[in-house]
Structures are given as C-alpha cells and as structure tokens.
Amino acid sequence: MDLDLSGKVAVVTGGSKGIGYAAAHRLASEGAQVVIAARRVSALAEAAAVIADETGHTPETMVVDVAQAADLDRFVTWLKDRFGRVDILINNAGTGTYKPFLEVTDDELEYGMAINFFAQFRLSQRVVPMMIAQGGGSIVNVAGRTAYQTALPPGSTCTGPAKAAELRFTADLADELRPHNIRVNCVVPGVVVTEERFEKWEREAAGNAYDPAAARTRRDKIVKEDGPWGDAWQVADTILYLASDRASYVNGASLLVDGANKKSYTRLLRERE
Numbered sequence: 001m002d003l004d005l006s007g008k009v010a011v012v013t014g015g016s017k018g019i020g021y022a023a024a025h026r027l028a029s030e031g032a033q034v035v036i037a038a039r040r041v042s043a044l045a046e047a048a049a050v051i052a053d054e055t056g057h058t059p060e061t062m063v064v065d066v067a068q069a070a071d072l073d074r075f076v077t078w079l080k081d082r083f084g085r086v087d088i089l090i091n092n093a094g095t096g097t098y099k100p101f102l103e104v105t106d107d108e109l110e111y112g113m114a115i116n117f118f119a120q121f122r123l124s125q126r127v128v129p130m131m132i133a134q135g136g137g138s139i140v141n142v143a144g145r146t147a148y149q150t151a152l153p154p155g156s157t158c159t160g161p162a163k164a165a166e167l168r169f170t171a172d173l174a175d176e177l178r179p180h181n182i183r184v185n186c187v188v189p190g191v192v193v194t195e196e197r198f199e200k201w202e203r204e205a206a207g208n209a210y211d212p213a214a215a216r217t218r219r220d221k222i223v224k225e226d227g228p229w230g231d232a233w234q235v236a237d238t239i240l241y242l243a244s245d246r247a248s249y250v251n252g253a254s255l256l257v258d259g260a261n262k263k264s265y266t267r268l269l270r271e272r273e
C-alpha cells in the first residue's frame, strides 16, 4: 500500500525493540525518514542497521530516556536543528509494573506515570509547536489494555491508571489540536509477545528467576493452548494506518488491538508454576 509517507519525518520512541521497532520498520518501508529513540546505544544501532538493510531507508537514532524531561528537551532541540519538522510522532516507549497494590513502592508509582503518561504528554508538548508551524501532523500514542482491565494476578494498580490517562489524554489533545490539522490517536495493545517483554513476564511470574530454555517451553505451550497472541507487527500495522492520511477522519480514537483474547499472559504463567 502506498501511504505517501515519502519525505515525512517520523519519530518513534522505544523504536529499537518490540512494537516500536516494528512501527519504525513499517514507516521506513513506506519511505518516511524515521528517527528512533531509546536508551541503549547498541540496540539502537542494531535496529537502524537492520531497518536500513531491509527497507533501503536509514533511520537516524538518538539516545533518549523518555522518563527524563531534560532528555526530551535535548531530543527536540536536535530534531529542530536536524529536520526543522516532525510529521509523525509515535509515543510508544512505556512499560508496566505488575504487583499487588500493597507492595507498590512510591518510586514505582512515580516511574509508572513518568515513563507512560508523562512521557507522552511532555514529548507531545515539545513537538506540537513544530507541527502547528508546519501546518499539521499525526500523533499515535501506544497505551495498553491495562487501561481498561486489571491484570490479576499480580495486579495493575500502578500501571493501569497511567495507561488509562493516555487514552484520556489522546481524546482531549485531539479535540484541542483539531483546528491545527493535527490528529491524535491511540493504539491499545493486548498481549503482544515481544522478546524482552516475554522475559520480563517470566521474571515477574517466577520471582526473578529466569531459565530461557524452560521459559521457551512454557511459552510454546501457552501459545499453543491459549493463543492466538499478537505480535509486534500486527500492532505496528495499526500504528502505521493511524499515522497515515488513510486515517484522515480518525481522530481522538483509542483502538483496542488484542485479537479478542482477554487472557492475562502473566496469570497463565503463574498457573503453570
């Protein structure tokens, strides 16, 4: 499909792995000038090399911790100097802490908001002036199904409300930016088995012990018996659509992408202990 992204500058946070990587790959395939941001230099370089090789479009990379406002300032200053515009912003970086309510620490509570909702708010606030000046743009926030439903056990009181804020933020911002020809939408993934996410779930379920071979066996069994589960490319295709002008009348929407599979992967892992 030609989505006419040629020449557009597309920024993807958390673009070195998982859903963000797949979204960056798709955007590059459509001809966009992609910028991927994450914390680890090696993973960024690796992702950029593969995307360049497979799409013919070389992404730029930037080391950014989206939970740090100063990093976001530095990032947007660089974007202004380097491109002078951002057409597409994919606020994807984020993560969850899943544990019983009474065990959530204050640091975890604050980090949950900082890396999820605050990061999307802050980066959008820094990028939108460029979008207004250039006459439009498209923002896609990546939330998570914990915005709607609990992930019991072990509980999502820390992460669920942060993800729910992203949905509310999306709707509000879309309304406010509509006169500037800027669309804001949100993708709400269910369980998506990315490599690093899978390891995190395994560690959480097994009290931080991680045996890769045993984990793979458990995963294969869960996938076979309780699937189908999503992969990063399926979410990336939804992000790509919402980011593009093909979704020109979709604005302020939060789209659930979970294949109607409502099971909790962590719960299934625990039940197989």
Ligand SMILES: NC(=O)c1ccc[n+]([C@@H]2O[C@H](COP(=O)([O-])OP(=O)(O)OC[C@H]3O[C@@H](n4cnc5c(N)ncnc54)[C@H](OP(=O)(O)O)[C@@H]3O)[C@@H](O)[C@H]2O)c1
Pocket: 013, 014, 015, 016, 017, 018, 019, 020, 037, 038, 039, 040, 041, 043, 064, 065, 066, 067, 092, 093, 094, 095, 096, 115, 142, 143, 144, 145, 188, 189, 190, 191, 192, 193, 194, 195, 196, 197, 232
């Ligand atoms: N996988 C799922 O089942 C699922 C379900 C619902 C929602 N989601 C949401 O989808 C998004 C992507 O998840 P994923 O599963 O694709 O994650 P993933 O496979 O663990 O990849 C996370 C990516 O984000 C980057 N990242 C993490 N913390 C960051 C930070 N503080 N600043 C900048 N970059 C950071 C990572 O690189 P570095 O570590 O090098 O920074 C990596 O590139 C998240 O918002 C997540 O909450 C995922």
